[in-house]
Every structure is written in structure tokens, then in C-alpha cells.
Amino acid sequence: MHHVDTRSRKRSASSMTLGFPVIFLLSTNLGSKELQDLEEQIPTLTYDIHEAEVVLGKVSRKERALFELRKHKLVTEEVDPIERSAPASPARKRAKVLTTALASSDVDSDTASDGEVQRRLIGPVPVRPTVKVVRLAWFTESVKAGEVLPIDDYVVYEGRRMPTTPVKVVQPLPAEKVADIMKRALADAGGQSRSPRPKSSQGRRGETYTSHPVRPALVRQTTSEHEIDTKLPPIPDYLLTAYSCQRPTRIHPPNEAFIEELAKIKTARTLTGDKIGVRAYSSAIAAIAAYPYTFQTAQEIARLPGCGNKIALLFQEFKDTGQLKEAREDEADPKLAVLKLFYEIWGVAETTARDFYNRGWRDLDDIVEYGWETLGRVQQIGVKYYDEFQLKIPRAEVESISNTILAHANMIREGFQMVIVGGYRRGKLESGDVDVVLSHPNETATQHFIERIVVSLEKDKYITHTLSLSTTNSERGQAPVSWKGNAKVKAGAGFDTLDKALVVWQDPVWATTATGESKKNPNPHRRVDIIISPWKTAGCAVLGWTSGTTFQRDLRRYCKKERSLKFDSSGIRSRADGTWVDLESGPDGVPAPDMLTAERRVFAGLALEWRPPEERCTG
Template sequence: MTLSFPIIFLLATNLNSKELQDLEEQIPTLTYDINEAEIVLGKVFRKERALFELRKHRLITEEVEPSEASTSASHGRKRVKLDTPALGSSDLDSDTASDGEIQRRLIGSAPVSPTVKVVKLPWFTESVKAGEVLPMDDYLVYEGHKVPKTPVKSAQPLPAEIAAQVMKRAAADAGALSRGSPRATSSQGRRGETYTSHPVRPALLRQTTSEHEIDTQLPPIPDYLHTTYSCQRPTPVHPPNEAFIKELTKIKTARTLVGDHIGVRAYSSAIATIAAYPYSIQTAQEVARLPGCGNKIALLFQEFKDTGQIREAREDESDPKLAVLMLFYNIWGVGETTARDFYNRGWRDLDDIVEYGWDTLNRVQQIGVKYYDEFQLKISRAEVESISATILAHANAIHPGFEMVIVGGYRRGKLESGDVDVVLSHRDEAATQDFVGRIVINLERAGYITHTLSLTTANSERGQVPVSWKGDDKNKKAGAGFDTLDKALVVWQDPVWDKNEEGEPRRNSNPHRRVDIIISPWKTAGCAVLGWTSGTTFQRDLRRYCKKERSLKFDSSGIRSRTDGSWVDFESGPDGSPAPDMLTAERRVFAGLGLVYRPPEERCTG
């Protein structure tokens, strides 16, 4: 049974990525807009810290007085009878009025601003354990009224000299408007300063049209978009709203670089939804009604429609700090946390890393720096196919019978790829056992692999069975189990290059490429192909769907039951016979999970 929690905004402060993801999946009323929240939940234990977090998220509040809080609480625990003589039918429609509206009018007080409560995280986790929403009294850190962003007119008279200045400016503005001319330059300057910190939001609805009339003019939302799981939607590589999605992706990337995990998840969900929307968006109303979007994304669309760009994306692109963080983030082996660490050390370019921190880098990062420019070059589909064919030929030279599927962005239909990903499998399970080391050695001797960045044999070490599941282990390292197949992440360079006229070899001018070789046993090859083909958000939602809807654990090495930990075989036929090929095995996984099969070209969620 789903508990009836208030609308909750989750603070990322002091939460690691695993904790953050688990909590987001557990909170049924989660919002990514703090202005909508009734509860702000997090690892916050002091009022001062709570106030800091609210300010950081640009939510201004005024603390609720103790007497006011007790009065509000006492009224809030009683449900008001709608047939009370204090209210006439002409005063209040009992079918549409909220309980809060009835309460305010019963006690004869003016409407008050909505409140927000900052609550300790254990309130939520202990409520889930208890199976009921617990009282917040023992967990409350701070409660405050939300202060409207629109300035409220003061009831106090202005000093005479200030009033005179205001009236003078108003008269000047009125005169300018009556002549059809723009406001005076000085007035523009003052208003510009105000709007810099509090931009005017465009109205989402025309004043002359009702919400119902607008809804009837908009295209119908497809049934598949009424789900929060992007693995249930067709998402093409080039959606109708690709230009808007590119702007949102720039903002999401900036959020990644600064460590805003909640923002990244919010933008990822919105992007995946809009990418699956089959119509060219015309109005902000279309965006606001889509799952995972809401008013924030709708306002960004309105800005994009009006100006052809989004101011936040432009500011991110021109931010010198973000430019440096992106430079570091693009180094192979460097994530956003390490990129920020490099920046905090005072480094501003690759030369700084080489000069001041080379010895502190691990081997993979050193290779990432060494071949930085080459790794940024895109790989054509023809070259992807050539590299893959070479890998398959060497695999069959070692042990005939290997089959291969090119996965990653290539299989999703991209014209150019950042790296090459291939899944190798063999119908004889003994052939895939410890094979990854043999294929790497063979390709190294042939001169194709210049460096091995990582070589994993976890699947062979556990006997090529799907990764075990023994319940939610809170001590497990975040991200463990995302992919546990045998694989080699290598640097590739074609050893054949031109010679000069004298026949002396010149330096190999072929670019270095990033190549991932994944080895899967045949019985779970469908899971491997599915996991390594799909876009990032598709994969995330697939695992979430399996957990929430099917009580299963999905991994590229196979599927396990979360009930008893047993392996769930969706890939074999009804008689237990193996799948005839890896692509058929992948289709069977979709069917076994109760999902409509989506071809690779429809899994481009980003």
C-alpha cells in the first residue's frame, strides 16, 4: 500500500549517489521543484542548516511562530463539517474548496501563505518501516511560511520625499506610454536590475482561454507517455523537439559538473519524456502536462520559443569554471568529482595536470590525458564496423563459433560514435569462460590494442552465473553490480598505415580509439545486448521498472528474483532450448519482463 505522504523535496546534501537514487525511488510524492514542496527532507539537524539549504535553493521563508504553529496544528487535526451554519452555500462551494480554505473562512482570518517544513530523513524511513505516515513533531527542524516572490504592497505610508519620487517616476512613465514610446532609459535600468534576480515568468495560459479549451486544442498525450518508465516508450534518435532537447542537455551537463545529482535526475527524466513526445511542441502548456516536466520545463520552453535559446544554457557555456570542469570531465577515467578536485587544486588546463599532478594520476587517467584530443574524435559507422569485424575474426581464430552484436550508440542508429562497444558470445559456455584475456592478448600481439585500461573477469570467477542478489545491502559500494560481465576496455589503433617513398615507416598516424569488448555466456546474452545497447535513462528506468513492478534485479549478466535470489531465465524457449541468436534472446527478455519490444533506434533516451 502506497503511503499518503505530503509533496516532498529531497536534499542531496550528505547523501551519496546510491542513497539518493534509492530514496528518490521510494518517495511516491517526490518533486524536483522546491517551491511546490510541503516537506523538505534531508540529513539536516539544525535550524541554521535548514535555513541555509532553503536559501541555497532560493526559497525565502518566514519562520512560523510557536503560537501560530500550535493553533494551526490544533485546527488541522479536525475536519470541519461542511453543513455548518457559519458558511452559506453562496459563500463557499464545498465540492471544490480545500480543507484549508474552509478552515480559514471558519475562523474569520485572512488567507495565510503556505508553509514548508524541513524534516529529518529518519521521519520518512521510519514511516516506511512502520507502514504509516508518522507525526513530524520529533523530526521537525524548521517550519516557515513561503514568502511570495512578487513583492507585497506595503500598508505603511511612504515618507513624503520617497512618495514624491515615486509619483514623479510614475507620471513620467505614464506620459511615455501615452505617447506610444518605450520607458525612459533610467527606468529600464532599474527594472533590469530587479529582473536579474527575479525574472518575470511568462504566463503559461492566455487570459482569454480556459484551461479546458486549451487542453482540447493540444494533441493527445500518447498512452505510453502516461508512465514514468522510459523503457516503456519509443524514443527515436532524432525526435521532433531535438533543438529544445539539446538546450536542456546543456543545462543537465552543467548540473552534472557541479554535482547537482537531483537536478541531473530531474533534467534526465524531462529530456527522456520530451524525446518520446511524437509532436513538435507549440506551446508551454504542452510541456507542462507531460510527466516529469511541469512548470519549470514549460517556462524554459517558452523562453526557447521566444528567443531561440535558453539563457541558463548560454550562461553555462560562457562560464569559465564550467569550461575547465568540462575539459577535465572529458578526460577518460575522470568523473565529475575528480574534475572538481582537479579544479580545486588550481589546475586550469591539461598542461597544469601534466606539470603539477602527473604522478598523482592513475594509469587510466594518464592515458586519458595522453590521447585526449584523439579520444574526442568521432568514429564513423564504417570504422565501427571495421574494428568490430577484426575483433570477431580474431575471436573465431582462437575458438570458432563466436557470434557478435555491435551495441552502444552505433546500434541505436548514431552516424558517429564516441567509442566502439561489442558483445561476443558462444553457444558453448566453456568457450566464453576466461575468454576475455585470450582475445586481448591475441589483439595486442597483432598490434591492434596499444593499452588495456581495464580487464574484468568477475563473471568467469563466479562460474558465469548471473550476479547474486542477497537483499539490499546498505554496505555495498554505490554502483556495484551495474555491470558484472567479463569485459576489456582498451585503446585501439589500426596498425596499418602509409609508408614514405623510401619504404621507411613513419609514425602511425591512425587515431587511437576507445573500444569495449564484452563477453557473455549464451544463456544470458539477451540481457547483455539489452543492457549495452540502450540509452542511459532507458537502462536506469529498466532497472527501476524491474525492481518496482516485477520484484526482479536486472543486470547485464542476467536477471535475479528479489524474493529468493534465484536466476530467472527469460531467454530459453518453452522447452528449455537456447535462443537461436542473441537478438532473439533480447526480444525474449522484453517479453518476459512484460515490456513491448523497442528496437534499438527507439531507445535513444540519452
């Protein structure tokens, strides 16, 4: 028998007398104890989101609200703010009353949906009901006040429910037929009527509750697949963590084809500004990329961190058809095609790409004809050399460009070391640009060095355009700066900036014609980033600029949540007192002998297992 303590009974009793609408409680950001307490307090709690009038949770942004509704497969269209503020029509009021009544009925939602039973009993409803995603404070403050407070100030999002299948209008049935429907529904549910609350809420809540009378199947599964599931290989220990910086993730994982399909959906989410969706797909892709076996069933993928039922269902679709419908639809979407074209311009982020589209531009010619003067210099260069920047750079050329940079550095001041970072160091055969980190054991050598090397390379005609030149690190004397917490600092300032130059590169040497006459330089223009790091933090610079995007994101999360530190490419500092933390010097305080040793010491200092660059391919 489930034990409810005295405090829970008192809280529940105090809320029972209040006339709350039907509520679905989100488990997001709730601890197990807090979740259980809230379930005990909500008198109109439902475990079927399709029954709810209010979706309650620790949600403060509309994007998160939409993500939660999508995760629970509730399709809505946003209610216009003007419509929300207008008084409800008699038809809408009647629809709301009917919805509430049906939600508290004994009809099992696994047998017949609310909408279908409602149509059978009373015919078509003139207006679809809405659902509100509401901040948790509305409920807790209502209980504290002893009355149901006005909800409008707490609404994060309100949407009108959209039918997922065509609605078939059925004429009202005689009373005896209605009774037959109810009996069959109860029989299908095992002869039990639906209780508005479960008898037990023990255990961690997921997509569904263990107390639900009928557990929905994850995906269709054959007998042979079930037998496979009983013999699945154990999940490696490194995949029991939520941090991709603790996993070996190689460039060509066993499930690469499925990852490529997911990456297409992630790109579409990026272009449309769905930041939460991008983060979710990034986490799932990183987990799948670290899994060392080829997937056999959907249940196998559901076990992995960041995946769950959604990704498992997508894998089942991929297994059945060899592709994902959503990815194909995204590729066929003409708007997304234009956004992708703009997004691939150097210097254009996804928000700028959408701005270009909203101005009515549909290709590069439109940008040149109607908006050239409004572009920044970086964007103008990005448009001018768009086709050349799309060409991949072979490893041999990456090495040639990098060796030229190092040679110029040592001509100016001997003793410079260099590490080629980015995708090249992770093992890519071709790169989109060239990234190098330069450093020198003598700290005076790196101060204001970025300006000197750019001038040298421009003089020899390797650099055709310098698009960005940052000297913030030198301007503060290259001294580590304390972290200022969440206080805002002016753009371009702060600890997380290294001296760097973003340049356009073109090899000035090319073959001449048989007659010896020169012609226009045929060599393609390349994007090159030159980063200068002080020796004391060179390991952090190499680590940050080498690793995949999700690896970097999770490294920052790991440092924050597990070590109370703040990491970026220019060093590490304590979140307790803001001071710089030196992980790169030896026990005796002697600096690392080289940049790669410094990088290894950062891993060790953070209590992370060393992952070579080729195992940081998280995407």
C-alpha cells in the first residue's frame, strides 16, 4: 500500500476544494520528491496530455513549451493574442464545459480519444478547444492563496488543438448505443474504469506512468526482434554519462548513415531557429556516434542518453524505409533551401539568413542587387567568394598553409610552436577552413604578435583580405582575468577572447603557360583562422579549438556542474571565487614543455580520461 505522509495529505486536502481545470504535470526540471508532492496536491491531475486543459511545469519560454507539447505528440496552432484577450463566445464556453466533463469521465483514453467520443455523443464541436502551458507558480500560489488565481499572467503559450487525422463527423447515437460503447471501452481496458489519479506514483516518471492501466507500445516489434532485445550487448560505461566529453566518439561510427539523416533534421531546426530542437538532436547524435555497435532494433537505441522514444521511432522508420520522411520534406522545402544557401555565406548566421529571406531575397543575385550596401565587409567577402569557400580543402593543402604560417612566425621570432586544430586534427580528409593555434614559451613573444604575422603574410601576398583582427588578450597584458560571474561585460571584452585573425588566403604561386606569360591566379581562396595563445593557457586553446561542437558544449557543462569551474579556450577559472585555475603547469609550477602536453594536463586536471582528437567527433 502506498504511504502518503501527513504533510502530503494536508496539502492535498487544501487543494481539493479548489476548482482547478484538468492539469497535466510536466516532469521537466522536477526532482522525484518534488514531482511526487505535486502529484499528491493536484486534484484534477491527468496522465494523458490530450485530456488536459492546462499543461503545468517549470517552463518559462514559449520555445520550451512548444518542445514539450511536441515531445508528448500534442499538435497545436498558436492562439492569436487578440483572440486570447477576447471574451469567449457561447460556443467556445460550451466546448470547454464538454471537454472538462469528458476528461473526468470513465472513458479509457487508450480505447477511444476524447475527441472521438465527443463526436459520437454530441456531433461536431464548432471550435477546437485550446490548451495552455502554464508556469508552475500559478498552481503553487493558488494553493497558498486558497483560491484559483487568474491564469493569464502565468500563461507561457496557448494553442488550439489540431486534429492529427481527418475528422469524420458521425451523427449522434441512441443512448443504448452509447452505453455499448462505454462497456466495450471498459472491457478493452481490462474491465477497470480510469482512475483520475494512480494508486502509486513510486518510481521515476518518464513519458508515461507505470500506474497507467494500459502501457502503449514503443514501436512495432517482431518476435525475432524481441529475441534480439534479450541478447543486446551491454551499454558501455562511458555511455552511462550525459557528457559527450567523457566518451570516445570517432569520425565514422557504426550507425553513420542514420546519424546523417538526423543531422539533416538538426540543420533544418537550426535554420528555423528551434534552439531547443537543435540541442536535443545534438545530444542524441553525440550519444549514437559513441555507441560501438550497429543498431538492430529501436529498443536498443531508446536505452541511450539523450535518445528515448522519439529517436527510437525515427530509427524504426529509417530501418524500414532507409530514410526519414522529415529529412526528405526538409530537403524538398524551397524556403529551407534558400535559408541554407544564405547560412553557408561566410559571416551569415541563421538569424541573418532568416532576415535576408524576410526581405524577399531568394538567391545571391538578390543580395548583390538589392542589399549589397547593407552587408558588412565580412558578408560581402562571403558572397564574393561563395563558390570558392564551398570547396573543401585537402589535408595536404591544410598542412601546406599551416607550415607557411609557422615559417613566417619563426622568421619574426624563433621558438614558436603550432598545432593544426579543427576538423583536420580530428581526422577529416577534407576541411571547410584552416584553424591553427600558435604559442611561444616566452610570453613576451605572443603579445601583439597577431598583428606582426598578419602583416608578414600580407606582404608575401598569402593573405588577400583580413576580415577580423582581435587583440583583446594583448591589450590586457595577457594576464588571466577573473571570471565576473553572470555580470554583463561589453562585447569583445572578458576572459574568453584570444588574439586571432580571420583571413582570406590564396596561394600566390601558380604554374605559368608554356610561353611563360602569367595569367590570373587560379588558386582558390580559402578561409583561415590564426589564433595566438599565451603559453600558460595554450592547452585550453588547443583543446577548445580541436574538439567537436557538442564535445565543447558538454565540456563546459561538465566543468560547471561537476567541478564548479568555467572553461573556455583561453583558460579555466573557479566559479567559487572567480580566480584563474592553472592546470597546465607541473606539480613544481614548471610550465608544460609543449602545447600537446599542456592539453593532456587539462584533461587530467579536470579528472577526465584522455580522449585523443580522433575520439572527439561529436559534430
